[in-house]
Amino acid sequence: MVELLPSILSADFAHLADQVAAATRGGAAAIHVDVMDGHFVPNITLGPPVVKSLRRFTDLPLDCHLMIENANDYIPAFAEAGANWVSVHYEACTHLHRSLELIASHGMEPAVVINPATRVELIQEILPMVHHVLIMSVNPGFGGQEFIPFSLKKIRRLAELRRELGLKFKIEVDGGVAHDTVAQIVQAGAELLVAGNAVFGAGAPERDARALLDAARMAEKQASA
Ligand code: DX5
Ligand code: ZN
Numbered sequence: 001m002v003e004l005l006p007s008i009l010s011a012d013f014a015h016l017a018d019q020v021a022a023a024t025r026g027g028a029a030a031i032h033v034d035v036m037d038g039h040f041v042p043n044i045t046l047g048p049p050v051v052k053s054l055r056r057f058t059d060l061p062l063d064c065h066l067m068i069e070n071a072n073d074y075i076p077a078f079a080e081a082g083a084n085w086v087s088v089h090y091e092a093c094t095h096l097h098r099s100l101e102l103i104a105s106h107g108m109e110p111a112v113v114i115n116p117a118t119r120v121e122l123i124q125e126i127l128p129m130v131h132h133v134l135i136m137s138v139n140p141g142f143g144g145q146e147f148i149p150f151s152l153k154k155i156r157r158l159a160e161l162r163r164e165l166g167l168k169f170k171i172e173v174d175g176g177v178a179h180d181t182v183a184q185i186v187q188a189g190a191e192l193l194v195a196g197n198a199v200f201g202a203g204a205p206e207r208d209a210r211a212l213l214d215a216a217r218m219a220e221k222q223a224s225a
Helices: 013-025 048-057 075-081 096-105 120-129 151-165 182-188 205-224
Strands: 003-006 031-036 062-067 085-089 109-114 132-136 170-174 192-195
Touching: 003 031, 003 205, 013 031, 013 048, 013 205, 031 048, 048 062, 048 075, 062 192, 075 096, 085 096, 085 132, 096 109, 096 120, 109 120, 120 132, 120 151, 132 151, 151 170, 151 182, 182 192, 182 205, 192 205
Parallel strands: 003 192, 031 062, 062 085, 085 109, 109 132, 132 170, 170 192
Antiparallel strands: none
16 A cells, blocks of 8 residues: 655754644554765765654654665664665765665665666666665655656556566655645655655644545555546
């Protein structure tokens, strides 16, 4: 079943616990945590201390999307802080296989992320190792950007590749997931939907998470009918 992962990037950080609680009541399956270092992406966000605080507050999986260089240096700290899923960028990891092994060796679920300009075929060899693949449907760094339409083709290609290889990883999509794009994204084959602005942007995260999830589930039903 398709699931919603609210991205706290667009939340009010001064009321983070309340915002996460509201998104959880709205049906969140996990909390998406965007970690940015100001090098790999032109923005800075948060790190293990915030993950640690969230861990005390929620039982939902914490899905940490690392948009950072030298990810290996920080993986132990994210494990210590209580992260559950950790995704690293294909474009930021010189030794991607090693990074994924390191994540798994710390008891977390490893995942790989690809930017819009990166072809799905480039990660084929490591697909058996991952819990999910995150397809970026905007250039990472900021919330509230527009969905890049060719991402749909990449989602379909990845779903096809998964079938060909007989694998079970999930397909996650991040960037511009909103009311007007969600149906096509689900129909293309995405199962984990990250949404920041569409959940937190209007100041009603419970209502807006629920509405987006309902729209996603409706599209899923239509696709399987
Ligand atoms: C962008 C982040 C996203 C971001 C998505 O670099 O990885 O998780 O929060 O934001 P929206 O849903 O607003 O496009
Ligand atoms: Zn993200």
